[in-house]
Each structure stands twice: as structure tokens, then as C-alpha cells.
Amino acid sequence: MVEHPHVIPWPENLPYDRQAITVPGTKRPGQTAHYRNAIFGLIDLNTPNAFKTMPEIFDAGLQVSRDRPFLGHRPILSKGPLKFANHxxxxxxxxxxxxxxxxxxxxxxxxxxxxxxxxxxxxxxxxxxxxxxxxxxxxxxxxxxxxxxxxxxxxxxxxxxxxxxxxxxxxxxxxxxxxxxxxxxxxxxxxxxxxxxxxxxxxxxxxxxxxxxxxxxxxxxxxxxxxxxxxxxxxxxxxASPEDVVSICYTSGTTGNPKGALLRHKNLAMAITSNMHGLSIADDAVLLSYLPLAHIYERICELCVVAIGGKVGYFTGDPLRLLEDAQILKPNFFPSVPRVLNRVYQSAMVAGATPGLKGNLFRRALQTKLDRLHTTGGVTHALWDRLVFRKIQAVLGGNLRLVSSGSAPISPDVMDFLKISFACEVTEGYGMTENCAACTKALPNDPTSSGTVGPPQPVNEIKLVDVPEMGYTAEDKPNPRGEVCVRGLNCFSEYYKDEKNTKATIDPEGWLHTGDVGEFDSVGRLKIIDRVKNIMKLAQGEYVALEKVENVYGGSPIVAQIYVHGDSLQAYLVAVMIPDPVQFASLATNVLGKPVVAEDIPALSAACEDARINAKVLSILVKEAKRSGLKGFETVKRLHLSMVPFSVETSTMTPTMKIRRMDAYNFYKTEIDALYALGEPVGSKL
CATH class of the missing domain: 3.40.50.980 (Rossmann fold)
Structure with a gap:
């Protein structure tokens, strides 16, 4: 491993009990003080070895790896039938x-x-x-x-x-x-x-x-x-100059036209510099690229690999071949998203539920490693990794050193499982196009970080601003809560040709208002708990943040996709849910008393119409709601099950996999209206 001047290692002992610090004198009424990274402080263009422009990043990789592999793909051997080389x-x-x-x-x-x-x-x-x-x-x-x-x-x-x-x-x-x-x-x-x-x-x-x-x-x-x-x-x-514009990155809005975030050289370059702090991959790192490069998250991950002279291998473009691509490439770095990582978790948990010795071994191995994780932060175990978890690691090539999760919330249980099953650094971060995907990132081997997105990245500072209409304030106990606002050289300065949205997003002091509601815990880690937008009022006057409710239910393994709908003339919420085929097949088999397999979509579609199965799935969602502390009015009371997913093709999802709410409602309007026609279930109050 070549020691790279741009990579700043973690200190030998990480201060898990003090991950962020507040800047003295910055507390004001209606907002918290400014939080900064407690380990590296706040970096800027004058920080030693900071990247100021994008050409510096490619030049850094070129300098250490001129004759080494950089960009790879699997050649096509034939188009009919489509066949790729096994290298x-x-x-x-x-x-x-x-x-x-x-x-x-x-x-x-x-x-x-x-x-x-x-x-x-x-x-x-x-x-x-x-x-x-x-x-x-x-x-x-x-x-x-x-x-x-x-x-x-x-x-x-x-x-x-x-x-x-x-x-x-x-x-x-x-x-x-x-x-x-x-x-x-x-x-x-x-x-x-x-x-x-x-x-x-x-x-x-x-x-x-x-x-x-x-x-x-x-x-x-x-x-x-x-x-x-x-x-x-x-x-x-x-x-290039740090102030020069280098990219216009369009965010696929859930309503209206896309907004073009104007990104300057300094924004992207400093986001990469920030990620170089504590980067735990070597200069010979191999990244498997499958998340859309048009999304800022994947671009930042790949640019980090470029900066250290590593390799990027591109998948075939077929999601069904992703595991095959991984097993051939054997990546060290796997930037991913919850919808993919949840499938790894769900498949493993179904296998672990088998009766007999095999199931007992899995459950014992799982509990032993979870206890170690929560006690020491350790994710390896000589015996159980060899006997049990090596098979899960082999699914993605068996060579992982860093797995990152971004773009949407992921369940703490899933994060813990991924950490101990992959036996490497599995980290969750938080960011958006407007701050170059570099806002916060969890520390490695933190025993209790799952469920949080970690402290501020070194490139920015964060504050929370009161959202009184939702009951969130900087004075909340035990932890301050409010809208997450970010400031730093990674933050954009304007939407292209869009003064109205620019003014609504960036205030006169340069703070980027994210629209997310966060909470800082006692050690300085941020937790995303709600959304300011997509608030609706139920008939009885209660306000509901629909995305928050969807995120809670989305943490259940049975849920592949869920759209929660509220009507201001109704007193309760309903939902359209697309179940995970593997989990749903297991549930249907148990309820129906006959085998149903995940590949049999007609059988799964028929199961969606069964009232007993609907009731069973709804009971699982109710348990998830209680476990997560949802209020009674925030809980889904009626449910429509479908095997027809929300998708870009049906215009019910954006290319970044966010549900287009109005289009989703129109797509399932008949079913949603039918749920409300049934009335609120008797005794459904939580």
C-alpha cells in the first residue's frame, strides 16, 4: 500500500464519546449552535493537501498509477443471446x-x-x-x-x-x-x-x-x-479555478421540472478532500460501479478512488448480473443503497430461519457477533466468519473492505447485520446533490452508530433550526431537534436559472436548508428523523409527515416499496405496498399452508388478494410502527398489496428512486379510493 499524501488517517484511538463539537458563541434563539467535526475540525482551501480543482484529482491518481489499471468492463462476447466475458x-x-x-x-x-x-x-x-x-x-x-x-x-x-x-x-x-x-x-x-x-x-x-x-x-x-x-x-x-463551474447536476424532483444544481470546482474538490479524511481503502482499491453515475453519490465515491489511483469496474448494466459481476471483480469498495443491501439481509435471514443444526449455528453466530459489535465495535470473529459468514461475503466477491450506504435511510438492525456479516467497515452517510453528498458520515467500529448518520464531515458545519409547526426545537430534551442546515465549501451556491428555488434553499448567511429534520445525540452524531416537506393534515387536525412514515415501514424486511397516502377529508392513513418476493413467499406459504416460491409472480399476485395475508402483513406493519414509536394517527389502517412496483417506466418514481406522490396516487387511485370506502377499521387506534 502506497502512502498517499491526500489521505488523512484516523487517529489511533477514535473518540466515540465526542464526535462533534459546538462552536462557542454560535447559539441563537430558535436554533442550535454550529456543530463541527471533533476529530479534524473545519477544513478549507488552505488546508494542507486540499484539492482545490477537479484536474488535481485525476492528476493525483495519474501520478501514482500511470501504468496501472483504472477503468474496467466485461466485454460482450455475443449479442444473441447476450453473453459477457467472465473477466x-x-x-x-x-x-x-x-x-x-x-x-x-x-x-x-x-x-x-x-x-x-x-x-x-x-x-x-x-x-x-x-x-x-x-x-x-x-x-x-x-x-x-x-x-x-x-x-x-x-x-x-x-x-x-x-x-x-x-x-x-x-x-x-x-x-x-x-x-x-x-x-x-x-x-x-x-x-x-x-x-x-x-x-x-x-x-x-x-x-x-x-x-x-x-x-x-x-x-x-x-x-x-x-x-x-x-x-x-x-x-x-x-x-481551472476553484470558482469555475464544472457541472450542472439535475435533481429529479418529485414534482415539476428538474432543478439544476450549479457545482463549482471547489465544491466537488473539497467534498473529495473531506472524504479523504479517514478513507479506509488502499491505493489498489477496486470499486464496483452500479449506482447511476448521474447521481452525485456514485460520482463522489468513484472520484475518491480516482484520487488515490484505484480501479473502477463497471457492471454489465443488468441488475440480474450484479452478483455475477461482483464475484468476477471481487471489489474492495461497494457503494450501495438500502434497497440492495436490504435484499442481502432478507435473503440471509430467510436462510437463517431454517430448522435444525444449520439454523441453530446461524443464530448462535449472529448473536455472538452482534454482542461483540455492541460491546467493542469489533466486526470479525475467527470461527464464525469461517463457518457461517464467509458464504455471505462470497456473494459480493469475498474481498470487501468498505461498504457505504446512502440515498435513503436504512434500518439499524440491517446495518448491524451487514457490519458483522461482511466483517468490514460498513458505514452510513448523509448528503444531497446540493452539498456534493458530503454532509455527515459514521465513524468506523462505533458500537452504537447504527441508526445515525454520524458526525459532520470535516468540510462543513451543521446547525438545527426550529420547525415549530412540527413540534421540533433546539431546546428539545434529551436532544436538540430541527431542520438540518449545512454550510461549507462543498455546498452549492445556486440552482441554474432558478432564483426562486435558490432563495428558498440558501439563506443570506449561506446556510443550505435541506428540508430534512434531524436530531443530534449526546456524542455529536446526527440522526435524520423526519421531513419538513410532504406534511398533510388529517380530518381530525393532526399533521402527518408522509415520508417519515414511509421510512419507518420501509425498515421492515417484508417491504420492498411502500406509498403511504393521506386524505385531508379522512381521519386515517392507507398505503399501497409492494412486498419483497422472498419474504412474502415465506409468509404466504405459512398462511396458505402450501408452497409459494419467490419466482412465481402469478402466485404472489394471487396471495396479494387474500384477506388473511393482507391482515398478516398489516399486523407486521403495526408492530414496526409501535417499535419505532409512531403515533396512532401516523399508523396505516388499511393496506393494498400489489406485485406491480413503482417504477420510472410508469412515471411513479424518479430516476433516483423517490416516489412521485401525485403520479403514484393516480396510478393506484381506484385501489386507494376502495380502501377509504371500507371505512376505518373498528378498534384500530394504537
């Missing part, structure tokens, strides 16, 4: 350096000549799934004075049209399947002048696309052509 092929840092110079030189020439451009920034759009070229194109933008704009691969045409026009994308880099969509859309996106296919096209495809594009006033190129043009006319890398 990854790699491009080195040096090879990527050459490619980014060729692509950057060609684009620079096009912008300089006026063939591209015309907007406020030299923006380039990327509309493709995770792949090596995605990262290369982002590095091109960072190092050649351009501004990258990422489009989720699952975006609908309406959002593509809006973002293309809003960000003035004169060039879009796309995977082949998006070319015809853009050509049909071209009359609505007159700013678009060039489409670059990341994939190589066969001659007939190229001819058809080029003629179609010519008729629309669009130039169609392949990425390899662009690289050849740049090779002929090289241009040196263009220096």
Missing part, C-alpha cells in the same frame, strides 16, 4: 490520460470555432449507463474548461428535452439506443448541434443516422472519430 478488461490511467486529451482537444476546437456552444457555459451532456466512457467524458469536462451535464439513463423524453434546452446542450454523448430518440426530438431541442455515439456503429447504421441527422441540421459522430480528430490537433489541458 474485466482494463484501461490504465496513462491510456485514459491520452484519450481525455484527444477528446478534449476535439471538443475545444468545436467550441472555439462556434460549431458548438452558444450558451452561458460550454456544456456537454452525457446520456448513457455507467461505463468507462462516462467517467472519461466527465474527466474531459473537468480538465478542458467545460461543464458536464448528466442525464439519467432512465429519463423520460420530457426531462431530456427540458434539460437539453435549459442547460443549452449543443453536444450530447449517448449510447446507441438513445440516438433515434434524440433525432425524433430534435425539432424541440434546436440548441443541439451534435450527437456523439459512445458505441461504435456499423456502416449502415452510421449512414442512416447521418442522413437523418443532416435533414435535422445535426452532425452525427462516433466517439472514436472525435478522438481521431483531437489526436490530429492536440490542445493542452486548460487550467
Amino acid at each position: 474485466f478488461t482494463w484501461e490504465t490511467y496513462g491510456q485514459v490520460d491520452v484519450r481525455r486529451r484527444h477528446i478534449g482537444s476535439a471538443l475545444h476546437s468545436f467550441f472555439k470555432s462556434g460549431e458548438l456552444g452558444g450558451g452561458e457555459f460550454n456544456t456537454i451532456g452525457i446520456w448513457a449507463p455507467n461505463r468507462p466512457e462516462w467517467q472519461i467524458l466527465d474527466i474531459v469536462a473537468q480538465t478542458y474548461g467545460m461543464v458536464s451535464v448528466s442525464l439519467y439513463d432512465t429519463l423520460g423524453v420530457g426531462s431530456v428535452e427540458y434539460i437539453t434546452n435549459h442547460a443549452h446542450l449543443s453536444v450530447l454523448f449517448v449510447s446507441q439506443e438513445h440516438i433515434s430518440t434524440l433525432l425524433r426530438l430534435s425539432p424541440q431541442v434546436s440548441v443541439l448541434k451534435m450527437i456523439v455515439s459512445i458505441d461504435n456503429l456499423d456502416p449502415e447504421q452510421k449512414r442512416i443516422y447521418s442522413e437523418w441527422g443532416k435533414a435535422q441540421g445535426l452532425r452525427i459522430l462516433e466517439l472514436r472519430e472525435l478522438e481521431a480528430l483531437g489526436k490530429q490537433h492536440p490542445v493542452q489541458v486548460i487550467p
Whole structure:
């Protein structure tokens, strides 16, 4: 392991009893004092070895790993049927350096000549799934004075049209399947002048696309052509300033048009610097990339690996092959999200429920390791790791050293299980696009951190502001509560061309108002407990934060997705729930007295209609509500079960997997209205 100057190690003894400090003299009426990281303090651009601009990050990786593997993928062996190689092929840092110079030189020439451009920034759009070229194109933008704009691969045409026009994308880099969509859309996106296919096209495809594009006033190129043009006319890398804009990152709102967070070099660079503090992966780290690169969380994780000269292996793009990809790649670093980690937990717990010696061994191993975790923070055990947990570790390649969970809350029970089963650092963090996903992060080996998102990251300070209409105040006992507000060099300064939302999000003192309600515990760890938004009033006058209720129920293993609905003319909540197939199959088998398997979707759909099964699932949710301290009026009283998931395709979810509330309601309106027509169950009060 090479000692990297940008990685700041943890102190030998971590102060778990004092993880954040409050800044003297900053307490005001209606808010807490400012909380900062107790170990590293508050860092800024003058901090030694701090990254100030994005080119410095790629240069740092290039310096230590020029001839070592950087970006990898599994080659396609055949398209019919689709078959991938059982190995990854790699491009080195040096090879990527050459490619980014060729692509950057060609684009620079096009912008300089006026063939591209015309907007406020030299923006380039990327509309493709995770792949090596995605990262290369982002590095091109960072190092050649351009501004990258990422489009989720699952975006609908309406959002593509809006973002293309809003960000003035004169060039879009796309995977082949998006070319015809853009050509049909071209009359609505007159700013678009060039489409670059990341994939190589066969001659007939190229001819058809080029003629179609010519008729629309669009130039169609392949990425390899662009690289050849740049090779002929090289241009040196263009220096960047910390204040320069480097990316417009669009957040997929649950209502209205996406908002474009304007990110400057200093915002992203300082977020990476912050994550270098206590980074526990070596310079030969291998990250498995499957979360959308258009999401800030995945980008930050990959950039951390770039900064230390590590490797990034991209999955095939097929979620059903993710475990296969992991077993071939054997990653050290697995950035993930609760919906994937919950499946690991659920599958293991079903296996552990088996009768006989096997089940007894699992339960004994589980309890022994949980006791050790809660006592000392230790996550390894020589005997039980070898006998029991090695099989769970092998599911993701058997070589994990760091697993991170972000983007949504995860149950403390699941976090504890993941820590002891993976036997490595499993950490939960909290962040958002607007603060470059670097707000808080739990400390490693903290015996009681599960359920919290840890102390402030070194790059920012946090305060809690009263939310009186919800009963949260800085004076609450035993812990202060309020809306989480963040300030630091990682925080954005504006939404692009959107003064109204900017003013609603950033106050005159530079504090970013997150819309999340948090609580700081006695040792300085933050816990997210509610949302300021999506509050509705029930008929009897009680206020309910629907996302908070959904997060509570979402912690139950039986729940894959849940949409909680309230009507101001009704006195109680109802929900539409999509059960986890593995858990639901087990429950249905027990209730029906006949085998039901997770793969038999028709049988699971039939089980959804069974009143006995509905009652059993509802009783599980009631127990979850009681365990989490939900009030009676916050508890779901009637439930509709369905095996038809909320999805981007049905417009009921955003590309970042947040439920679009109005669309979800309209999708299940008939079922929801039918639940209310039944009336509130007798004796349903908690």
C-alpha cells in the first residue's frame, strides 16, 4: 500500500464519546449552535493537501498509477443471446490520460470555432449507463474548461428535452439506443448541434443516422472519430479555478421540472478532500460501479478512488448480473443503497430461519457477533466468519473492505447485520446533490452508530433550526431537534436559472436548508428523523409527515416499496405496498399452508388478494410502527398489496428512486379510493 499524501488517517484511538463539537458563541434563539467535526475540525482551501480543482484529482491518481489499471468492463462476447466475458478488461490511467486529451482537444476546437456552444457555459451532456466512457467524458469536462451535464439513463423524453434546452446542450454523448430518440426530438431541442455515439456503429447504421441527422441540421459522430480528430490537433489541458463551474447536476424532483444544481470546482474538490479524511481503502482499491453515475453519490465515491489511483469496474448494466459481476471483480469498495443491501439481509435471514443444526449455528453466530459489535465495535470473529459468514461475503466477491450506504435511510438492525456479516467497515452517510453528498458520515467500529448518520464531515458545519409547526426545537430534551442546515465549501451556491428555488434553499448567511429534520445525540452524531416537506393534515387536525412514515415501514424486511397516502377529508392513513418476493413467499406459504416460491409472480399476485395475508402483513406493519414509536394517527389502517412496483417506466418514481406522490396516487387511485370506502377499521387506534 502506497502512502498517499491526500489521505488523512484516523487517529489511533477514535473518540466515540465526542464526535462533534459546538462552536462557542454560535447559539441563537430558535436554533442550535454550529456543530463541527471533533476529530479534524473545519477544513478549507488552505488546508494542507486540499484539492482545490477537479484536474488535481485525476492528476493525483495519474501520478501514482500511470501504468496501472483504472477503468474496467466485461466485454460482450455475443449479442444473441447476450453473453459477457467472465473477466474485466482494463484501461490504465496513462491510456485514459491520452484519450481525455484527444477528446478534449476535439471538443475545444468545436467550441472555439462556434460549431458548438452558444450558451452561458460550454456544456456537454452525457446520456448513457455507467461505463468507462462516462467517467472519461466527465474527466474531459473537468480538465478542458467545460461543464458536464448528466442525464439519467432512465429519463423520460420530457426531462431530456427540458434539460437539453435549459442547460443549452449543443453536444450530447449517448449510447446507441438513445440516438433515434434524440433525432425524433430534435425539432424541440434546436440548441443541439451534435450527437456523439459512445458505441461504435456499423456502416449502415452510421449512414442512416447521418442522413437523418443532416435533414435535422445535426452532425452525427462516433466517439472514436472525435478522438481521431483531437489526436490530429492536440490542445493542452486548460487550467481551472476553484470558482469555475464544472457541472450542472439535475435533481429529479418529485414534482415539476428538474432543478439544476450549479457545482463549482471547489465544491466537488473539497467534498473529495473531506472524504479523504479517514478513507479506509488502499491505493489498489477496486470499486464496483452500479449506482447511476448521474447521481452525485456514485460520482463522489468513484472520484475518491480516482484520487488515490484505484480501479473502477463497471457492471454489465443488468441488475440480474450484479452478483455475477461482483464475484468476477471481487471489489474492495461497494457503494450501495438500502434497497440492495436490504435484499442481502432478507435473503440471509430467510436462510437463517431454517430448522435444525444449520439454523441453530446461524443464530448462535449472529448473536455472538452482534454482542461483540455492541460491546467493542469489533466486526470479525475467527470461527464464525469461517463457518457461517464467509458464504455471505462470497456473494459480493469475498474481498470487501468498505461498504457505504446512502440515498435513503436504512434500518439499524440491517446495518448491524451487514457490519458483522461482511466483517468490514460498513458505514452510513448523509448528503444531497446540493452539498456534493458530503454532509455527515459514521465513524468506523462505533458500537452504537447504527441508526445515525454520524458526525459532520470535516468540510462543513451543521446547525438545527426550529420547525415549530412540527413540534421540533433546539431546546428539545434529551436532544436538540430541527431542520438540518449545512454550510461549507462543498455546498452549492445556486440552482441554474432558478432564483426562486435558490432563495428558498440558501439563506443570506449561506446556510443550505435541506428540508430534512434531524436530531443530534449526546456524542455529536446526527440522526435524520423526519421531513419538513410532504406534511398533510388529517380530518381530525393532526399533521402527518408522509415520508417519515414511509421510512419507518420501509425498515421492515417484508417491504420492498411502500406509498403511504393521506386524505385531508379522512381521519386515517392507507398505503399501497409492494412486498419483497422472498419474504412474502415465506409468509404466504405459512398462511396458505402450501408452497409459494419467490419466482412465481402469478402466485404472489394471487396471495396479494387474500384477506388473511393482507391482515398478516398489516399486523407486521403495526408492530414496526409501535417499535419505532409512531403515533396512532401516523399508523396505516388499511393496506393494498400489489406485485406491480413503482417504477420510472410508469412515471411513479424518479430516476433516483423517490416516489412521485401525485403520479403514484393516480396510478393506484381506484385501489386507494376502495380502501377509504371500507371505512376505518373498528378498534384500530394504537
